[in-house]
Amino acid sequence: MDNISILQKKKNTRIFKQFKKVNYIINYFTFPYLMDIVLVIPEDSIILDLGTGHGLVLIKFASKISSEGHVTGIDLWKNRDQSNNSFKSTQQLLQEKNLENRSDLKTADMIELPFENKKYDFVTASMAIHNIKPKQNRYKALDEATRVLKTEGLLIILDTGNHKKEYLSYLIALGYRIKYAKTYGIIGWWTGPWMSSYAIIAEKNYDMIEKGYLIIWFNKSFFPSKIRTF
Numbered sequence: 001m002d003n004i005s006i007l008q009k010k011k012n013t014r015i016f017k018q019f020k021k022v023n024y025i026i027n028y029f030t031f032p033y034l035m036d037i038v039l040v041i042p043e044d045s046i047i048l049d050l051g052t053g054h055g056l057v058l059i060k061f062a063s064k065i066s067s068e069g070h071v072t073g074i075d076l077w078k079n080r081d082q083s084n085n086s087f088k089s090t091q092q093l094l095q096e097k098n099l100e101n102r103s104d105l106k107t108a109d110m111i112e113l114p115f116e117n118k119k120y121d122f123v124t125a126s127m128a129i130h131n132i133k134p135k136q137n138r139y140k141a142l143d144e145a146t147r148v149l150k151t152e153g154l155l156i157i158l159d160t161g162n163h164k165k166e167y168l169s170y171l172i173a174l175g176y177r178i179k180y181a182k183t184y185g186i187i188g189w190w191t192g193p194w195m196s197s198y199a200i201i202a203e204k205n206y207d208m209i210e211k212g213y214l215i216i217w218f219n220k221s222f223f224p225s226k227i228r229t230f
Helices: 001-040 056-062 088-098 134-147 164-173 216-222
Strands: 044-052 070-075 103-107 119-128 148-160 177-185 199-202
Touching: 001 148, 044 056, 044 134, 044 164, 056 070, 056 088, 056 119, 070 088, 134 148, 134 164, 148 164, 164 177, 164 199
Parallel strands: 044 070, 044 119, 070 103, 119 148
Antiparallel strands: 148 199, 177 199
């Protein structure tokens, strides 16, 4: 391996470690704050966690519900998204924490979910949607999350990258009510102060569409796909 390759490998390792550190900060501090202060989570909630990875968010939710509730985590389990990201290691972690009776894992793609319409009370995505490219596929992921979410259910997004306005605009066009949208400052920076993280909590609400208050030209101007109702 030449010197340039060695330097690039070291740089990639350093960047990944920084990202992994902030990912743990977000999942261990930001998500508990959202769950304990902002959210009310009934014990019988049915929850879907998109891009589960090592299961940090799934475990937080599973610890909040009773055996009457359930959390399903999905991922494509690719190492390029998270180091040592595997179905087997996350399943083992759930076993160690005795959460098998209220959680399960599946291999599935966020842009084509294998679940029925209006099944979940909460859909979560932590540091996951920004990995989807191109932009139209991120919209597909939001469409799919909306399809499987119950009316008045909550979509909870924690993410990084410059997509916050993109997500908010699209969710509003879908008829969501934005309940919480916050950018985290220095806590959310990774690879230096260039990319912050942010949280969005949106309630699925189609009263606007059904009553004709949604401005259709907004969707046509910014999003080429038709408005979908679920």
